[in-house]
Amino acid sequence: MIEVLVTVVITAVGLLGLAGLQMRLQSSEIESYQRTHALILLEDMANRIAANRNNAVNYVTGAVAPLGTGDNQPASCAGVGQVFDVCQWSNALKGVSEQSSGANNVGAMIGARGCVEDLGTGDQFLITVVWQGFMPTVAPSSNCGIGLYNGAAGTSCINDLCRRSMSTIVRIADLATP
DSSP, rough: HHHHHHHHHHHHHHHHHHHHHHHHHHHHHHHHHHHHHHHHHHHHHHHHHHTTGGGGGOOOOOSSSOOEEEOOOSSSSSSSSHHHHHHHHHHHHHHHTTBBBOOOOOOOOOOOOOEEESSSSEEEEEEEEEEOOOOOOOOOOOOOTHHHTOOOTTSSOOOOTTTEEEEEEOOOOSSSOO
């Protein structure tokens, strides 16, 4: 009887460990999906700026006024050029491409925001996408969305430890000068 009881306890501990591993794998899979989506959105804005290189400086948002979650871009984009591109990118960050049955946006990362910063040379721009992760890590060095991803008191997501960030630099070549 004791042997059966020990076997049941060992099996229960093993199954609990397996369930914990499964939860961790699910969380890692979602983080991976969000990172992939961030790369796609990063490349999207880089291509938009490169295609409209003469007006690249007009895309600059700075780190304190990110596009995406919480901005005032309309859901329906009008206009041309930079105005249209910024509105489209903001909506992509908000996830409007996919909606749940309750008409909630679900097509992007959690709390996605994007920044375009001028690196001071007039021809180099830093594009950054930030979003809310699930597990705390090290806060990224990027200033985009800083302070906007703090969890509630008592949670592990404080001091931007759950903020994720990806950046790329777009360099605009001067094609007019020989």
